[in-house]
Amino acid sequence: MIELRELTKRYGGRVAVDELSFQVQPGVVTGFLGPNGSGKSTTMRMILGLDAPDHGQALIDGVRYPELTWPLRTVGALLDAGAFHPGRSARAHLAALAAGNDISSSRVELVLGIAGLSDVAARRAGTYSLGMRQRLGVAVALLGDPGILLLDEPVNGLDPEGIRWIRDLLRGLAAEGRTVFVSSHLIAEMALTADRLVVIGQGRLLAETTVAALAATDDSLEDAFFRLTSQTTDYRGGTAS
Numbered sequence: 660m661i662e663l664r665e666l667t668k669r670y671g672g673r674v675a676v677d678e679l680s681f682q683v684q685p686g687v688v689t690g691f692l693g694p695n696g697s698g699k700s701t702t703m704r705m706i707l708g709l710d711a712p713d714h715g716q717a718l719i720d721g722v723r724y725p726e727l728t729w730p731l732r733t734v735g736a737l738l739d740a741g742a743f744h745p746g747r748s749a750r751a752h753l754a755a756l757a758a759g760n761d762i763s764s765s766r767v768e769l770v771l772g773i774a775g776l777s778d779v780a781a782r783r784a785g786t787y788s789l790g791m792r793q794r795l796g797v798a799v800a801l802l803g804d805p806g807i808l809l810l811d812e813p814v815n816g817l818d819p820e821g822i823r824w825i826r827d828l829l830r831g832l833a834a835e836g837r838t839v840f841v842s843s844h845l846i847a848e849m850a851l852t853a854d855r856l857v858v859i860g861q862g863r864l865l866a867e868t869t870v871a872a873l874a875a876t877d878d879s880l881e882d883a884f885f886r887l888t889s890q891t892t893d894y895r896g897g898t899a900s
C-alpha cells in the first residue's frame with residue numbers, strides 16, 4: 660500500500676503539491692489524473708525518495724522509500740523511459756540492475772519476455788524507438804517482482820498494440836494482488852484500465868473515488884474530469900472560429 664500524509668512540495672514561492680493525503684490500495688489499478696503541471700510527477704518522485712517533501716510523508720508499506728531494505732524488490736517504477744545507458748544492451752542493463760539488487764538472472768529473461776523484448780535484447784538501448792524504451796522501462800519496473808508498481812505516463816509513445824499490452828499487464832498485476840498506481844493524461848484510456856482514480860489540480864486532491872462513481876456524476880468520465888478540474892487550470896485552448 661502507498662499512503663500519503665499531507666505531502667507538500669514548494670518550488671520557490673510556488674506550491675507544486677499541496678497537503679496531499681490519500682491511500683493507494685492493493686488489488687486494483689489506481690489511475691492518477693490531473694491537468695498539466697498539477698503535480699503528478701512531483702508526487703511520484705516524492706514517493707520514490709527522489710524529491711524531499713517540505714511537509715508531510717509518503718509511506719510505502721508503512722515506511723519511507725529510503726528506509727526500504729530492497730527498494731527494487733518492493734517498488735517497481737517507470738518515471739523516465741530514457742533513463743538507461745544508450746550504449747548498453749537491454750539485457751546488459753537489466754543484468755546489471757539484477758546483480759546489484761540480489762535478483763536472479765532468470766528474472767532478466769522473464770521480464771524481457773513479458774515486455775516483448777526477447778528478440779531485440781542484445782541491441783543497444785540507444786537504438787530503441789520510444790515505444791521500445793517504454794517497454795524496457797516496464798521490464799525494469801518488473802525486474803524485482805515488486806508488490807507495488809508506480810508508472811508515470813506508461814503509454815507515452817506506445818502504438819495501439821502496446822497500449823493494449825500495458826492495459827492488460829497492469830490489470831493482471833493488480834489481479835495478482837499488487838498495488839498499481841499509474842498516471843496518465845488519457846482519460847479514455849484510464850476509463851478502460853483503472854478501477855479507482857485519484858484526481859488532483861494545482862497540487863490539491865480533487866477526488867479519490869472509483870471510475871464508475873466519477874463517470875456517473877456527469878455525461879462521461881471526460882466531462883466529469885473537466886468539471887472537477889475547471890477551476891485549477893492556468894490555461895486552456897480556445898476554438899479556431
Ligand SMILES: Nc1ncnc2c1ncn2[C@@H]1O[C@H](COP(=O)(O)OP(=O)(O)OP(=O)(O)O)[C@@H](O)[C@H]1O
Nearest residue numbers: 670673674675693694695696697698699700701702
Ligand atoms: N524542479 C523543479 N523546479 C521548479 N518547479 C518545478 C520543478 N518540478 C516541477 N515544478 C513545477 O511544479 C508543478 C508541478 O509539476 P509536475 O511536473 O509535478 O506536474 P505534472 O502533473 O506531472 O505535469 P504534466 O502532466 O505536464 O507532466 C509545475 O508548476 C512545475 O512547473
